[in-house]
Amino acid sequence: MTPPFKAVIACAALLIPLSSQADQDALHEYDVSIAGIGIGDASLDFTQSSNSYAATLLGGFRFLFWTGNAEARSEGVRSETGLLPLAYRSRFKSPSRVFSTEIDFEGNAAARSDWNTEPPLDPEEFGERWPITKADLVGAKDPIASFIIPANSGAEACSRSVKVFSGVVRFDVKLTAGEAEPDGVTPCIGAYQPVSGHRVESDEVDRLRDAGLTLSVFEIAPGLWAPDRLGFKTSLGTLALERRRD
Numbered sequence: 001m002t003p004p005f006k007a008v009i010a011c012a013a014l015l016i017p018l019s020s021q022a023d024q025d026a027l028h029e030y031d032v033s034i035a036g037i038g039i040g041d042a043s044l045d046f047t048q049s050s051n052s053y054a055a056t057l058l059g060g061f062r063f064l065f066w067t068g069n070a071e072a073r074s075e076g077v078r079s080e081t082g083l084l085p086l087a088y089r090s091r092f093k094s095p096s097r098v099f100s101t102e103i104d105f106e107g108n109a110a111a112r113s114d115w116n117t118e119p120p121l122d123p124e125e126f127g128e129r130w131p132i133t134k135a136d137l138v139g140a141k142d143p144i145a146s147f148i149i150p151a152n153s154g155a156e157a158c159s160r161s162v163k164v165f166s167g168v169v170r171f172d173v174k175l176t177a178g179e180a181e182p183d184g185v186t187p188c189i190g191a192y193q194p195v196s197g198h199r200v201e202s203d204e205v206d207r208l209r210d211a212g213l214t215l216s217v218f219e220i221a222p223g224l225w226a227p228d229r230l231g232f233k234t235s236l237g238t239l240a241l242e243r244r245r246d
Contacts, residue, residue, distance in 0.1 A: 026045070026046045026220070027043065027044065027045050027046075028043075028044050028243055028244075029041060029042070029043050029044075029243075029244045030042045030044070030241045030242060030243050030244065031241070031242050031244060032059070032061055032239075032240070032241050033239075033240050033242070034063060034234065034236055034237050034238070034239045034240075035236060035237025035238060036237070036238075037063075039061045039062060039063040040059060040060050040061030040062060040063075041059065041060070042057060042058065042059030042060075042070075042241065043057075043058050043059070044056070044057050044058075045058075048078070051077050051078050051079075052075070052076070052077050052078070053074075053075070053076060053077070053078055053083060054073065054074070054075045055073065055074045055075075055144050056071070056072070056073045057070070057071060057072040057073070057144075058070075058071050059071070066094065067094065067095060068092060068093055068094040068095070069092075069093055070090070070091065070092045070093070071090065071091050072088070072089070072090035072091075072143070072144065073088070073089050073090070074087070074088045074142050074144035074145055075087045075088075076105070076145060080150070081150065082145070082148060082149065082150050083141070083144075083145040083148050084105075084141075084145070085103075085105050085141055085142050085144070085145040086104070086105055087102075087103070087104055087105070088101070088102070088103040088105075088142035088143075088144065088145075088167070089101065089102055089103075090167070097117055097118065097119065098117065098118045099115075099116075099117050100115070100116050100117075100118075101113070101114070101115050101116075101166065101167035101168070102114045102115075102167070103142055103165065103167050105141075105142075108138060108139055109134070109137040109138045109139070109140065110137045110140065110165055113165070113167045114167070115167050115168050127199040127200070127201075127202075128199065128200045128201075129197055129198060129199055129200060130194075130196045130197060130198055130200060131196060131197075132170055132196040132197045133196065136165075136170045136195055136196045137165060137170065139163050140163040140164060140165040140170060141162075141163065141164065141165070142164075142165065142166070142167075143164055143166055146162045146163065146164045147162060147226065147227060148224065148226055149162075149217070149224070149225045149226070150223055150224055150225075151223065151224075151225050152223060153180075153186070154177065154180055154184075154185070154186025154217050154218075154219070154225060155177040155180065155186060156177075157175075157177075157186065157188075157217050157225035158175045158176065158177035158178070158186055158187075158188035158215070158217060159175065159176065159177050160174075160175055161173065161174045161175065161193075162175070166197075168197055169194070169195075169196070169197035169198050170194075170195040170196045170197050171192060171193060171194050171195055171198075172192075172193040172195060173190045173191065173192060173193070173213070174190065174191040174193060175188045175189070175190050175191075175215065176188060176189045176190075176191070181216075184218055184219060185216045185217065185218045185228050185229075186216060186217050186218075186225075187214070187215070187216045188214075188215040188216065188217060189212060189214065189215075190212050190213040190214070190215050191212050192208040192209050192212055192213060192232075193209070194208075194209060203235070204234070204235075207233055207234070207235070208232060208233075211232065211233045212232070213230065213231060213232035214229070214230070214231045214232070215227055215229070215230050215231075216228040216229045218243075227241075227243075228242075228243050229241065229242045229243065230242075
């Protein structure tokens with residue numbers, strides 16, 4: 001069985017905090033749980049200077065027979081329309097295998113991507129997958145930059161579709177806003193729409209497409225929104241990441 005935390009890595013990278021001031025660091029911590037049971041945590045650090053940014057995720061987990069750690073980093077520039085990534089790197093290490101991803105961007109699309117495992121997966125493990133085309137990559141960002149959303153309100157942040165490329169799969173998440181909560185957090189419903197790169201037959205993809213994901217956003221800087229909580233169903237229960245409060 002695929003370790004459940006592997007599915008978190010792309011989504012955990014959505015939780016990068018961002019400051020509206022130059023030359024500042026921001027650090028947020030999140031708890032990771034499955035079926036309500038704590039299995040790990042993550043720390044997310046963001047640094048920006050002038051119009052550039054660098055965001056780093058470090059996380060670890062332990063659940064039943066699975067253990068591992070992960071790191072992801074997105075670097076790029078800021079614009080009026082959000083973050084424009086230039087490079088994305090991620091690495092997931094379990095006792096039996098290391099997964100690494102590299103994506104380089106040019107303009108509005110990924111120009112190069114490389115995904116490796118050590119030891120390598122055999123063809124049966126990787127499975128038959130829907131091919132990714134150049135057209136699929138236009139407008140798609142890495143899992144970090146996709147979910148740092150410029151908006152005037154939580155409702156506006158949750159009223160859009162985001163295009164995500166993990167280096168392995170391309171998918172869209174169509175967000176719909178719920179009723180804003182008193183603490184400034186706005187809940188959203190995310191409809192998962194696979195595009196390409198997924199296995200032709202996959203229970204996990206079917207589950208995501210049918211159940212979607214839950215997301216709540218908070219304003220981390222004026223006019224800038226990021227995930228406060230993220231959850232989606234797995235075969236073992238809901239896998240969730242939730243921001244710790246002071």
